[in-house]
Amino acid sequence: MTTTMTKPSATRPAPALPRAPRRKPMWASKIAVNTALVLATAYTVLPLTWLLVASTKSLGDLSGNAFTLTEFHFFDNLGDLASADGGVYLRWYLNSLLYAVGGAGLGAFCSVACGYAFDKFSFKGKEKLFGVVLLGVLVPTTALALPLYLLASELGVVNTFWAVFVPVLVNPFGVYLARIFSAGYVPGEVLEAARVDGAGELTTFWSISLRMLMPGFVTIFLFQFTGIWNNFFLPLVMLSDRELYPLSLGLYSWHTVVTAEPEYYPLTITGALLAVVPVVIAFLSLQRHWKAGMTSGAVK
Template identity: 70%
Template sequence: MSRPAVNAFLLVAAAYMLLPLTWLLFAATKSLPDLYGTPGFAFAHLNLGANLSAVAAEGDGVFFRWYLNSVLYAGLGAGLGGLISVACGYAFDKYDWPGKDQLFGLVLLGVLVPTTATALPLYLLASKIGVVNTFWAVFVPSLVHPFGVYLARVLSAGYVPGEVLEAARSDGADELRTFRSVALPMLLPAYVTIFLFQFTGIWNNFFLPLIMLSDQRLFPLSLGLYSWNTQVTAFPEYSTLVITGSLLSVVPLLLVFVLLQRFWRAGMTAGSVK
């Protein structure tokens, strides 16, 4: 394709991605009458402060409890889950043991299974051990990320030369010390890449919290905003709460990607050039 054609395609793709966010930005600044009485991509009377106050006051500030829950689910889940994925990928790449290829095949099979298909079995397991409607019912499943293990194996092959590991072992480092002090710093771009994937997935997770949680105090943002949205028909004023809350929920994702983008770009290009 010619350069103008490629640029035109990228412009259309960017518009497709940004238009909903742009509409959300306009809508969050409007009062309820202006929301339905003015064009979608036009400012009316600036009402953002009142909307933010309404979100903060609703349910004695339950929105910020949901916000904290999402930060804990996504931040801790992606941080610890990314470390587990990197360790597993490193082990698959650098060690040999009986049945390694077969086990990695099961990991790849896990990549093909959609998360919604595992929600009901996870609920039944959580019910058996008595952790339904607890923080752990949502947090623990988020630590397992088959695609992260696959990606970590690929990135380990691209980032960690075997000669460096042999040199560390020759200096007397055991396997745990070699991984912690030598391999893990070299895998930092890989870890950040996996962290971003997991953080986004956990932050946007909806179906698992929906079936696991009934206590509103444990809801993540996705489920909390959904519970508000179900009341819009009976109480139209919830429209502005949902829209303003949705705008606020995008902020952590933007910050994480902006702050970690240099590691993410490095991770995505690992092994592409010898």
């Protein structure tokens, strides 16, 4: 009898499974995030802290350590600030409020109206015209200062209130934002219902659409208010009369003479601190409208 022997088959090794990528420890990510937040907070808070402390110092104390509180001279600095150069600082403050509040209010309204028209109406060349508006977003405002000066010179309004006030009413970025808000906040069905009820386009915009666009109006107003309040180059080019200066240009004119007249140094610091107040008030007072609009736009 013959016995058949079978040769055992060679076993192949199982393929190696790919190793999962090694994850970084959770604590390392937290440290990186917290470090970035601390640096960002320090970058924001430290200059303001220095400004707060320095505004309480006299001229002699400012030469020492900036973060030490020796004597409190804040109210003395306020009195000197109000009486310096015949009280011109109060005039600069009023000018800035007129430029910023009036310019931001009218400019935001014009931006909302234009954005609403671009979104809800159809007319020939609409997208090409909107492309021109977007090109205006890309042009820096400093590049427009010289052409605006030449135009103002032709019109004879150089060194007047209108030379600074009228240009800040135009805000291409505000028109872009207003069109986005109009597309998201104003349903077409509401406009159709208003037209069926006999309301005209102006009545519909003023009574219905503008109320729905109020979060967008507040957003554009805050952006434009901050930009106009900090505007420096356009007034520098347009104005030579100190009575028409905004705060930014007025404080700069004081700072340029600090070397020759050191008594302007504490005045400049205290004036810079007071210049922050309207921006803070604007954001704190209008943020509830902003948040309410964002919440209502997220819930359908």
